[in-house]
Amino acid sequence: MARLRALLAFGFLLVAAAAGAVQPDEVMKDPALEARARDLSAELRCLVCQNQSIDDSDAPLARDIRLMIRARIGEGESNDAVRAFLVSRYGAFILLKPPFELSTALLWLSGPLTLALGALGVYFARRRAPAAPPPLTAEEEKRLAEVARD
Amino acid sequence: MIVEAGHFALILAFALSLAQASAPLIGARRGDRALMAVGTSAALGQFVLVALAFAALAWAHLASDFSVLNVAENSHSAAPAIYKFSGVWGNHEGSMLLWTLILAVFGAVVAGFGRALPARLRADALAVQGLISAAFLAFILLTSNPFERLSPAPFEGRDLNPILQDPGLAIHPPLLYLGYVGFSIVFSFAAAALIEGRIDAAWARFVRPFALIAWCFLTLGIAVGSYWAYYTLGWGGFWFWDPVENASLMPWLAGTAFIHSAAVMEKRDALKVWTIFLAILVFSFSLLGTFLVRSGVLTSVHAFASDPRRGVFILVILAAFIAGPLALFAWRAPMLRQGGLFAPISREGALVLNNLLLTTVCAIVFFGTLYPLALEQATGEKITVGAPFFNLTAGVLMMAIAFATPFGFSLAWKRGDLLGVAQRLTVAFAGGLVVLVGLVAFVRGGPVLAPIAAALAVFVMLGTLSEVASRAWRRGASLGVTLSRLVGLPLSFWGGGLAHFGAGLALLGLASTGFGAETIATMKAGATQTVGPYEITLDSLAGRTGPNYRETVGEMTIRKDGVVVATVEPARRLFATRQMATTQAGIVTLRFGQVYTAIGDPGDDGAVAARLYWKPLVTLIWLGAVVMALGGALSLADRRLRFGAPAPARSAAAAAARGAG
Numbered sequence: 101m102a103r104l105r106a107l108l109a110f111g112f113l114l115v116a117a118a119a120g121a122v123q124p125d126e127v128m129k130d131p132a133l134e135a136r137a138r139d140l141s142a143e144l145r146c147l148v149c150q151n152q153s154i155d156d157s158d159a160p161l162a163r164d165i166r167l168m169i170r171a172r173i174g175e176g177e178s179n180d181a182v183r184a185f186l187v188s189r190y191g192a193f194i195l196l197k198p199p200f201e202l203s204t205a206l207l208w209l210s211g212p213l214t215l216a217l218g219a220l221g222v223y224f225a226r227r228r229a230p231a232a233p234p235p236l237t238a239e240e241e242k243r244l245a246e247v248a249r250d
Numbered sequence: 251m252i253v254e255a256g257h258f259a260l261i262l263a264f265a266l267s268l269a270q271a272s273a274p275l276i277g278a279r280r281g282d283r284a285l286m287a288v289g290t291s292a293a294l295g296q297f298v299l300v301a302l303a304f305a306a307l308a309w310a311h312l313a314s315d316f317s318v319l320n321v322a323e324n325s326h327s328a329a330p331a332i333y334k335f336s337g338v339w340g341n342h343e344g345s346m347l348l349w350t351l352i353l354a355v356f357g358a359v360v361a362g363f364g365r366a367l368p369a370r371l372r373a374d375a376l377a378v379q380g381l382i383s384a385a386f387l388a389f390i391l392l393t394s395n396p397f398e399r400l401s402p403a404p405f406e407g408r409d410l411n412p413i414l415q416d417p418g419l420a421i422h423p424p425l426l427y428l429g430y431v432g433f434s435i436v437f438s439f440a441a442a443a444l445i446e447g448r449i450d451a452a453w454a455r456f457v458r459p460f461a462l463i464a465w466c467f468l469t470l471g472i473a474v475g476s477y478w479a480y481y482t483l484g485w486g487g488f489w490f491w492d493p494v495e496n497a498s499l500m501p502w503l504a505g506t507a508f509i510h511s512a513a514v515m516e517k518r519d520a521l522k523v524w525t526i527f528l529a530i531l532v533f534s535f536s537l538l539g540t541f542l543v544r545s546g547v548l549t550s551v552h553a554f555a556s557d558p559r560r561g562v563f564i565l566v567i568l569a570a571f572i573a574g575p576l577a578l579f580a581w582r583a584p585m586l587r588q589g590g591l592f593a594p595i596s597r598e599g600a601l602v603l604n605n606l607l608l609t610t611v612c613a614i615v616f617f618g619t620l621y622p623l624a625l626e627q628a629t630g631e632k633i634t635v636g637a638p639f640f641n642l643t644a645g646v647l648m649m650a651i652a653f654a655t656p657f658g659f660s661l662a663w664k665r666g667d668l669l670g671v672a673q674r675l676t677v678a679f680a681g682g683l684v685v686l687v688g689l690v691a692f693v694r695g696g697p698v699l700a701p702i703a704a705a706l707a708v709f710v711m712l713g714t715l716s717e718v719a720s721r722a723w724r725r726g727a728s729l730g731v732t733l734s735r736l737v738g739l740p741l742s743f744w745g746g747g748l749a750h751f752g753a754g755l756a757l758l759g760l761a762s763t764g765f766g767a768e769t770i771a772t773m774k775a776g777a778t779q780t781v782g783p784y785e786i787t788l789d790s791l792a793g794r795t796g797p798n799y800r801e802t803v804g805e806m807t808i809r810k811d812g813v814v815v816a817t818v819e820p821a822r823r824l825f826a827t828r829q830m831a832t833t834q835a836g837i838v839t840l841r842f843g844q845v846y847t848a849i850g851d852p853g854d855d856g857a858v859a860a861r862l863y864w865k866p867l868v869t870l871i872w873l874g875a876v877v878m879a880l881g882g883a884l885s886l887a888d889r890r891l892r893f894g895a896p897a898p899a900r901s902a903a904a905a906a907a908r909g910a911g
Binding site: 208 | 483485487490491492493602606607609610611613614616617618621625629631632633634635636637638639642643644647770771772850859860
């Protein structure tokens with residue numbers, strides 16, 4: 101993907117892809133099956149591109165995988181089965197959402213861990229902070245009310 | 251000659267930045283006013299010199315001086331003037347020069363307008379700013395010299411990458427850099443405060459305008475980049491969770507958190523240590539973004555290893571400017587006195603929650619972006635972290651933030667009344683619920699989260715409006731009184747309200763993407779296809795020639811129920827110099843939605859692959875961002891909080907009494 105590399109070398113907030121990911125001749129006749137194929141495609145990485153799903157990529161390999169998915173869905177395979185087949189063939193690298201494993205545990209838990217650490221930090225900061233003054237006694241409340249009335 | 255003068259000016263600027271980095275710092279320690287004043291003149295001088303260097307490079311580009319390597323590689327004599335000019339920063343060397351120019355601009359602003367600041371704080375801040383300048387000027391001079399000559403000079407340049415030949419290039423990078431680099435001032439002030447060992451509410455007042463300016467520009471820069479990608483790509487995607495995008499999102503998230511925590515510090519003298527930490531964090535993310543984009547580490551780890559000079563240089567800068575202040579922070583932070591008590595249910599408490607959630611989203615984006623690199627380096631295992639991961643993790647948290655936003659905006663400082671706020675938000679809540687039920691009941695299909703996001707967006711907008719109303723309206727008050735109260739509300743409150751409303755708008759636009767329609771078909775001239783509520787006819791296909799490209803244009807007519815509503819001209823452009831094709835989408839905005847059309851290369855039979863989309867409310871995504879930035883600007887315009895403005899005791903006290911947001 102020379103275009104993409106050129107962009108990244110220049111590198112701002114832009115990813116380039118050509119218009120022409122899914123081609124008209126790829127589309128399946130049954131809209132329900134086609135919708136499944138599209139959903140599945142959006143979860144799979146174009147292996148030769150920089151961070152693009154095969155649904156967005158115009159690379160020939162992406163097209164091959166799109167056609168492969170459609171053929172398998174057409175034969176009645178479930179999404180999970182197609183996904184499992186692709187992972188066995190290309191590795192977990194093809195999944196845009198990595199599976200939860202030991203090696204990706206830190207990634208998946210980064211959110212909950214940060215939240216927990218932050219909550220702990222807030223808790224201890226509050227404990228360390230000077231204690232709030234004790235609430236007013238009934239007598240003080242009465243005096244306050246008198247002062248406020250004046 | 252002009253080019254050499256530019257190069258020389260840059261070397262002089264480097265020398266000046268070294269003076270700026272050292273003299274004021276020593277002066278502040280010794281109490282030497284003359285030495286401290288060196289910082290001011292050095293910052294101004296440095297700005298002039300870097301501006302001269304930039305002007306020299308711009309001249310070389312505009313004059314198509316192909317004896318300059320940078321021009322020969324990135325420009326073309328036939329290119330339109332605007333792309334000759336924006337081509338200055340459409341490459342590595344030039345964009346780094348723009349980065350340093352903006353750094354110098356901000357330094358000059360502090361030097362020129364910061365007379366009301368405490369002298370030592372200003373001297374220290376300018377010194378830190380000088381240190382950053384020195385690091386990046388050294389980086390340019392040693393590894394990325396844009397003034398390098400080429401002998402013999404070629405007759406023609408290699409042209410700018412066609413994808414970059416777009417008005418987007420003229421606007422997007424400068425805006426983004428103003429945002430990135432604007433936070434350097436906040437960073438410098440944080441470092442200065444740590445050097446001084448004293449931080450108070452006044453500090454938050456000093457940095458507030460800079461943080462707001464930077465945040466506004468960053469918001470706009472990201473929005474422009476997103477819209478640029480949207481109309482360039484040919485299928486209407488606008489956010490891809492690409493590392494390059496994430497690199498700009500992280501400072502935005504941390505910067506948003508900073509603006510909120512600085513508000514607490516300014517009003518209530520609380521959260522000081524955390525705010526300083528955030529100030530360091532925001533600019534660290536800006537630097538990290540620069541490293542990720544500029545080192546080439548993202549494209550491939552191997553490319554980075556084969557020419558590591560630039561990458562390692564930026565990595566050293568990154569490490570020094572993160573580790574240094576963090577060490578300073580670890581040393582000084584325990585000495586900082588905490589102040590400002592508040593109950594958990596209060597405006598402060600809500601802002602702590604805001605910071606907690608925003609920081610968590612930032613952490614997720616950080617891990618998601620860098621984890622694959624780290625894992626491959628450590629174990630050789632290759633994984634991909636893409637949109638489905640981020641949408642699930644960061645998306646859900648962003649929705650939690652959206653839900654909490656109206657509550658935080660309505661709670662009182664110090665001790666809030668959650669029940670009372672919930673009552674005031676009843677209308678907003680009901681509005682959101684109606685949207686949710688309506689969408690679930692009447693719209694089939696689409697992602698599960700879309701109706702929830704839409705409902706939350708409506709909740710945020712109505713919640714913000716109802717808070718504005720409740721500030722102005724009292725039972726039994728006449729319309730005139732209510733209106734005058736509305737006008738009397740402080741600008742910073744209006745700014746906050748507008749920004750929150752904008753966030754709601756953007757969220758509504760994002761949610762609406764779940765309800766669009768798409769048609770992919772092969773079309774010949776005369777053919778008609780339906781997408782959403784529209785029928786689109788391809789009237790003709792024609793060839794055209796531009797200044798440095800040839801294109802195939804499809805004339806399309808859009809009809810609704812047989813009535814013509816618009817015509818569009820999607821095109822496919824071929825740039826001869828680089829043998830590259832780009833897609834020019836044909837887009838028309840109908841109310842807040844858009845019909846988006848794109849065509850591929852025509853086949854031998856005269857048919858093209860056409861992509862037709864109906865994207866309801868899609869423009870709200872970017873309009874929302876513009877409204878957010880406007881909110882920031884409005885808040886900036888608040889007279890009481892202007893940069894360096896002396897604080898009149900009476901009006902400040904009156905504002906505090908009004909409970910200004």
